Amino acid sequence: MGRARPRSVLTALLAALLLTLATTVVVARPAQAAPDCSGWDCNGNWPGEWGCRDDQVKVREIDMGSLDVDGRATIYRSRGCGATWGEFVFQRDPGDFTYLNLQLWWQPQYGGKGGILRHGSGAHFTLVAGTTKTYRTVMASWDYSVKICYSDSYPTSQDVDPDPESTGAGATGGCSNWH
Numbered sequence: 001m002g003r004a005r006p007r008s009v010l011t012a013l014l015a016a017l018l019l020t021l022a023t024t025v026v027v028a029r030p031a032q033a034a035p036d037c038s039g040w041d042c043n044g045n046w047p048g049e050w051g052c053r054d055d056q057v058k059v060r061e062i063d064m065g066s067l068d069v070d071g072r073a074t075i076y077r078s079r080g081c082g083a084t085w086g087e088f089v090f091q092r093d094p095g096d097f098t099y100l101n102l103q104l105w106w107q108p109q110y111g112g113k114g115g116i117l118r119h120g121s122g123a124h125f126t127l128v129a130g131t132t133k134t135y136r137t138v139m140a141s142w143d144y145s146v147k148i149c150y151s152d153s154y155p156t157s158q159d160v161d162p163d164p165e166s167t168g169a170g171a172t173g174g175c176s177n178w179h
Contacts, residue, residue, distance in 0.1 A: 047076070075176060102149075104147075
């Protein structure tokens with residue numbers, strides 16, 4: 001019996017590799033478009049209109065049950081955009097209504113004057129009556145610290161933090177921790 005020639009072994013391996021490659025099906029994923037804003041450039045823009053919801057990640061979610069509202073308040077972040085925003089989804093029973101303040105508070109990470117981002121209606125408050133609603137805030141740079149809040153104090157204290165200690169249960173609402 002003779003020894004196998006190295007060239008014939010190499011040829012057989014190469015043929016097997018080519019056959020494997022020829023039968024392998026590659027499914028390409030559609031490329032995601034680059035977001036239209038980044039970081040500070042996203043401030044005040046809507047996440048869906050600027051391509052920032054494509055890679056959204058949930059940062060924090062709190063239950064809005066302390067106001068007898070079936071709902072949640074969520075902070076989202078887009079890594080591609082380097083931005084964050086709030087989303088509120090809630091429901092009231094038919095015939096029940098209430099005013100809600102929906103806020104995403106922001107401030108520079110190392111102190112300084114911050115502000116409140118508004119939700120979809122352009123105001124801090126909305127009337128909820130027997131329906132399911134979703135509101136989003138405009139975006140802020142992820143370089144800011146943010147917290148999401150809700151309350152039922154209309155309209156006298158719409159610019160007042162309902163949970164200044166960020167305990168999750170203020171007197172008239174609740175907030176997440178700062179992120």
